[in-house]
Amino acid sequence: MPPALKNDLPARRLREREREKEALLKFPVEELVNIIMDVGFSCDLCAKCCTRAFNGHVLLLDDEAARIKDRYPAALEPVPFFDFCDQEGTFYVSGYTIRTVKDKVGSCWFLERGRCTVYEFRPRVCRIYPYMLHREPDESGRVDWRQISGLNQHGEYHREISREYANQIARDVIAFEKAVLEHEIAFLEATGSFFARKGLFHVRKMYDNQIKRLAHGISVPVRVYSHGSFDQWITDGKVTKRQMVE
Ligand code: SF4
Secondary structure, eight states: OOOHHTHHHHHHHHHHHHHHHHHHHOOOOOHHHHHHHHHOOOOOOOOOOGBBBHHHHOOOOHHHHHHHHEEEOGEEEEEESEEEEEETEEEESOEEEEEEEESSTOBBBBTTTTTTTTTTOHHHHHHHEEEEEEEEOOOOEEEEEEEETTTSSSOOOOOOOOOHHHHHHHHHHHHHHHHHHHHHHHHHHHHHEEEEEEEBBBOOOHHHHHHHHHHHTOEEEEEEEETTTTEEEEEEOOOOEOOOOO
């Protein structure tokens, strides 16, 4: 296969993210404000949102990952979903998340007795939650905009929210989603140029093989995108550690 085609996957994903960003910036803010006011979400402190079972991982932007690394280094780990795997068996992920503890629901490292212990310090995704602005498939596979995460599965609804406050939430959500897409675009650009420089490419079969090795507890290398370059980690699927190499 010609090298240009071998490296087409990061480039294709890059184009998708750029289209998503364009669509996000065209979304009418007023419509999001009205949805936020109609839904009238109010947190009932159930703390479900702070567990991996309910919500997947906490998405950290580069500056947030750096702050957590400085103050709470043990709380940081690579995002648990691998985007690519090169022909040498190294996975690539887009950044960092907050580690979870080993309880039944995968509670956030910072959650204690149902409360966030770093509330003033919490990352942006925790501040805007449960609001979002993504295009996602529903249960029937139909892709459309989603504005509230876990609708009707947590919290209380139909509380009064002022237009001024809803407006502030809507602007914060769009700014956050834009920052996330820009981070992903930077990751995909960096992966594409790293692959081109090192003669690497994504290999689906190697990806599947490495997933099988992980299932047997065998360690595999992971490159984690951060601030324009890649940090080297190693994981056996249970424990993920930073490696001092390269
Ligand atoms: S940082 Fe705090 S608010 Fe965010 S998921 Fe963890 S416990 Fe919850």
